[in-house]
Every structure is written in structure tokens, then in C-alpha cells.
Amino acid sequence: TMLTYSNFFPPTHIQSKLAHEWAKEVEKRSGGEVMVQYFPGGTLTKARQAYDGVVQGISDIGMSALAYSRGRFPVMAAVDLPLGYTSGVGATSVANEVYRHFKPEELSDVKVLYFHAHGPGILFTKGKKVEKLEDLQGLKVRATGNSAKLAAALGATPVAQSMPDAYQSLRKGVVDGGFYPMETNKGWKMAEVVDYCTESYPAAYTTTFFVVMNKAKWDALSDNAKKVLEEVSAEWSVKHGEAWDSSDEEGREYFVEKGGSFIPLSKAEGKRWQDAARPVIDQYIEETTAKGLDGKAIVDFTERSLKSAQ
Amino acid sequence: MMLTGAVGFGLLISPQAALSLLPREIYSTFANYDLSTIPLFILMGQVAFHAGISKRLYETAYHFLGHIRGGLAMATVSACTAFGAVCGSSPATAATMSSVGIPEMKRYGYADSLAAGAVASGGGLGMIMPPSVVLIVYGVLTGQSIGKLFVAGIIPAVILTALFIVAIAGVCMRNPDAGPCGERYDWPARLRSLGGLSDTIIVFALVIGGMFKGLFTPTEAASIGVAGVLGVSVIRRRISWSGFVQSLQETLRTSCMVMMLIAGAVVFGKFLAVTRIPFDMAGQVAGLDLPGWAVMTAILGIYFLGGCFMDSLALVMLTVPVFFPVVLGLGYDPIWFGVVIVLVTEMGVITPPVGINVYVVYGMTRKIAPTIALESIFKGILPFLLAIILGIAVLFVLPQAVLWLPGLMD
């Protein structure tokens, strides 16, 4: 069988290279029974359309971020909350745990292969040092969707912009900073335009990425092919998590190389950030409960699996 | 184009998939923030046009350059470069400058092919002059500094503007009727005509100054420009309510057509992607055992051919990842390659069959100069194509033209 695989990550991105390797590994281990045509960089479906594209059969497999479809994945959205992530491996493991435990209805129209999630999303600023929560008040900070809720809860003024625009805005001083994972410093060259990294790990968020497959295509596979896909996926989800961490490491080196400096938070100050971010989580529980799900149970489970993962 | 794309996609993947693809691609093109600047830049040009700003601008230019053959076309391509410093997209530059430039050039008796060819090709200067959408995408794909890429684009844009001016002079030498000479004005008259520039200078200072001071991003400059032009015109009582309404309507008509065309190109691009032609071609060239310059020429040839059929952004997305390692292996500079790619893909936007700028200019001229035929625009771009090829040759021989400015940044 020939399967098409659409990924929004640009082909030069490590996450795209890994997906391509996944495809090759599947071809190898299935002995050529499953072949994969790989379309990186959103050439087949763009980030926002990847999930729907798989459901509709535009591509057979798709990778993108859950956050692009706000409201569509209420259970899985818990993983993106600012729960204080410290690594991509941890976040990835939490995402897969949460899926395995809840098997949420929201993903029932596809076959889920695996999830992965990027490293901790923290605060970067230009010119202004943010050492305590008060320093952040009223600063204009680039953040979208989830991170925008976090930024607002912490007292910053969120500005929703695309990454290329954010680079420009920061360079020209239109905004004062941004919430993003360390790897973005290199990946989107943000280190060129920011000066400080506030180590806001106690309130760090993540973004969950899915790899899903068209259900009919999955059902049509042989048992052996299914087994190969499941196996390779299980191995690769770990690799993606590790790759996020090594990208974070590269991003950190690049940030230092470009003259960036770190601002650690004391334990007490960190607790203040964590508490300030709490309303985002409470709001999630409220909204999910309104949809007829047990929001509290979802958050509790997510926090528990985070604790055991890191 | 949209139909071919959708039917082809349906045959290759499945009819069901094609039917799902169509609304999704079209909607996401319509609701794209970066593309939303196109209507705004068109509106800015329309308001400027209805307020007579463009007319005064050209009167001034005519005082200075009118006695030279083709002088107004030369002024137009220079204006395109200046406008390109505000606008990141080449169809948007072409659209704005055609609503401003074509009526004036027609008024002074310029040939259709020269007038329309100048704005369609000049639009490409808007992409080479920073800010530039394609350079941003290239920087992200290859991990190059976007700031450096932008700075690197400045000198090539100026070189190309000069070459365009030479091309216009060449056209007028072969055919003196294409850009007729006007009368020569004395210096006092020329200086007096500078007064006509005041509105433009105010708006320009507002937009450029605001961007450099960091008050807004290049993408937002479109809206600020609209507000600026409108503000100046209202204060000076140069635009009427009906003029404003007319510019809104004209903008809607044109942007609607432009967006439909872009959506069509996007759908067609998806079809091309699933045929895997771009991937295969790239793979083959990478495997050739030839000297460096020959491989580079072959790569640029592919970009040129691809640009004939595809949107430049989609083309860059599809092929840069394959060619980039090859180019690095041959010892070429990544910043240089990025700028050269933009130049080559800007040839694509003016060549048939899919020449977005040509269609944009054609769409714009339907109302202001309905006699201009699509054929004569395609004819008119020929000298400019030669100028771009010459420009690429210059960058080959003199890579310092690209690399000198960004080198200063280290």
C-alpha cells in the first residue's frame, strides 16, 4: 500500500526529518508492504488543515499541533496547560499517557499513531529584565492561543503574531518579548532579537503534536502492517521527545552565543508564577466540565503523569 | 487553473479528497493574514489615485524626466522599488503601482506594452527590496538570518532597478513611440512642481518612519498607509465621499479577482505537489556529476521553469530543502543563494502561463485602461526578463553585491 504523509514542519526541521525517518523505517520493517510518500513543509495540507485533511482523505497520515484546532480536542488540550514542564521527553510522555488513559472521543474519527510535545515554553524579553512577576505587568508579549492565556494570567499584555512577524516586531521593539520554547531561539532565529531569558519553568507550557492516520486506510492494512506501524510509532514518539530536548540545547547555545543572559527565579518567586498561572488551569476545568467532561479528573491525571515523568 | 488542479488532484488521490481540498484551500487563502495586506495596499493606491496624489506625483516626475524617452516608465520602476520598501509582496506592489502609474503613462501617450510591462515587472522589485515574504520563508527553511537576508536584498534591488531603467531606454531606442518625449521644463518650474510631492512625502514619512521607530510591523504598514493617505486627503479636502466609496468598490473588485487567482494557483500547486514532479526534478539535478556553475545553472533553470507554473512561495517551499544542501556542497554562500532565488522566482511571476503579476496588472487595468490586452502585457515584460537575467549574471560575477552589506552586520 502507498500512503501519503503530510507534515507542516519544514523539511529542514529535525521534527520533519524524524517523521521522514519514521516513514522509511515503516517501509523497511514492513518489507515494502507499506510505502510512504512524504510531503513536508505543508505542501500537501497546511498546519491548520492537517487533521481534517486526514479525516477527509486528502492525506493518509498527518502531523500537526492540536492547538491549531482550538476547542476541537477538549481532553488533550489539558496537556498544553502551563503545568510546569521541564523537558520535551517529559511532555511527550505525558501526552501519550493522557491519550492512552482517556482514549478521548474527540480523536475517534482517526487512528492515532502517536503524540509528541515540545520542551518548556518560557519567557524571553528584549531590553527589559523580568526578575519578578511585577516586572512583567503591562509588557507587550508575543503569545498565541494557549500561551496568550498564560501571558494574560501572568499580567502581561499578549500580542498574537505569527513567528516571522514576531521576529520583526521584536527587532523593531514593537513588542517586548515572547513566550516560546528554547529551541525557537535557533529555529526561528529569535536569539538575534531577544536579550533575556526568564526561567519561568514553574509556569512552563507545552504544545502537543499529533501523528494520526485515516481510519479507513488503517482498517485496510494487514495485521502485520498494523503491528509494524504501532511498533515504529512507539519508538519514534520517544525519539521526537528527545529531539525536542536536543533542539532546546542547541537553542540555548545559540542564545548564549548571541549574548543572551538567563534570569533564574527563586523558589518563592517561582511559586508566585505558578500560582498566577493557576487561573488558566481552573478556566480549563470549568470549560471542559461545561462540555460534559470531568475537567478536574483530566487535570489531576495529567499533573500526576507529569510528576512521574520528570 | 483551479479546475485543472482539483480534477488532477481527484484523479491522483481521490475525488472525495479533491472535493474536501477545494473549500479548505480556498477558505484558507481568503482568510490568510499575510494575503490580507493585498486588498489594503490596493485600497491605499486607490485612495491615492482618487485623491489625485498619484497624478501630482507623476506630474513632478514628468517635469524632471518627461523630456527623456520612456522617462515616466523609469520613474515608475523607481517608485516600485521605493514602494517595495514598505510592501513584502510582489503582486501587491504590482497592483498598487498599476493603479497609480498606468493611467498617468496612458495620459502621456505611452505604449500599452511598456506601461503595463513596467508595473508588472516592477512589482517584482517589491519582493527583492526588503521586507520580502519569500526571503522570510527561505530564512526559516534554511536557518539563515532573516535580518541578513533582508539587508542582502537592498543592493540587488537597486542594481535591478538600474537595469530596468536601461531596459526601458533600450525599448524606447528601438521604438521611439513606446515612450514619447515630452517638453523640457526649466529648473524653476521643476522646483515648483516639487510641491505636488508634499502629500506623498507626509504619508511616506509616516509609514517608513513608523516602521523604523518600531511603531508597527511591515504587515501592518498597509493599514497605516490607507489611514495616512485618507487622512492627508481629507484634511486637504482632496477626496470626496463618492471618491472614497469608489475606491472601496474598485478595491473589492480587484482584490476579489486577485484572491481567486491566488486560490487557483494554490489548488494547482497541490496537484503539482502530488504528482511529485518538483521533488523528482530536484532529486535528479542533485545527482548530476557536473561542475559547480553548471549545476547551479541547472538549478536556476528549474526555478525559472517552476516559476512559470507555480506561485513563488510554494515553489521555494517545495524545492529549497532539496537544493540547499547541494548548493552548500558546491561552496556557494547561503545568503547569496537566497537572494538569487528570489530574483529567479520573480521572473516566474511575470511569465506565462501562471504569471500572477501580469494577471494582477491586467485585472487592475480593466477599469482604468480597458484597451490593454493580456498579450501586450506579456509582450511588454520581455525586455524586463532580459534585465533580470542580466541582473542574475551580475550577481554571479559579483557576489559581493549581495554579501557586502550583510557582512557589515557582523
Next chain:
Amino acid sequence: MNALTSTLSVIERAMRALAACCLACMALITVIDVTGRAFGHPLFGSEEITAFLAALAVAMSLPYAHSQRSHIAVELFYVRLGRTARTAASLLTGTLSLAAFGVLSWRMARFALTTRESGEVSMNLGLPEWMVMGAVALGCAVFTLMILRDILRLVTGVEQA
């Protein structure tokens, strides 16, 4: 026939007015955002609103663009044909585009409905984006009706191509 024509032109004018408002608002939103930002109060999600307004403006001006015959079609080779051949060619392209835009309107409407069912909202402001999709479907539908009207006119001989 006359009823269809006059109803369509009323709808077209109403949609055009709406589109013009959307276009003006696009510029206004950014100006408010930029001014507000200078004083520390940016308008959150202005990019999203601008993109939606752009989609609305384009969708609502589709019928107007059609009434102005701004589509390029195959004008290049049109001019070389005789009157009968031109009518025939117009009928052919008309029927083709009727089918294409009919399908497009239908699929766009379905896209809007499936998005609504999925509970998906816009990423930053959480707006019900399916409504914008629905508006695009509406624009396409009116556009389709206008193509139908043109074909009827050609067939009944009210208008020569």
C-alpha cells in the same frame, strides 16, 4: 427571469456594501491596534479579526466582481471568434463554471457545518470561525446564481456574448 435578475441585483448591492464595510474595518482595526499598542493597550487578536474580515470582504464581493465581468476567462482567444462561436463558447464556459461554483458552494457550506460540529473555534480569540466559512459559502452560492442568470440570458437571447 426578471424577478431573478432584480432580486440578484439587490442582493449583490447589499453584499457589496457589507464587503466595503469589512474592507474599511480591516484598516480601522489595525490602526486601533497600532495606536493602542503605542499607549500600552494593543487589541488582542487583531490579526485574526483582520484575516476574517478579509475573507468576508472577498466573499461578499464575489457577486459584484462577477457583475463587473472582471474574470479574465479566456478573453485572449475570445476576440478571434465569430458571434455564434462566441455564444457557444460562452455557454460552454458558463456551464463549466456553473458546475464548478455549484460544487464549490456546496462543499464550502459542508466545510462550515463540519467545522461547527467539531466545536473548533479560532485559535486566539475563540471566535466561531464556521460563520465566516458560511459567509464564503453564501458568496459562492450567489455567484453561482449569477452565472445561472447569465446562461439563461444567453439561451433566451436577451443578451449576446
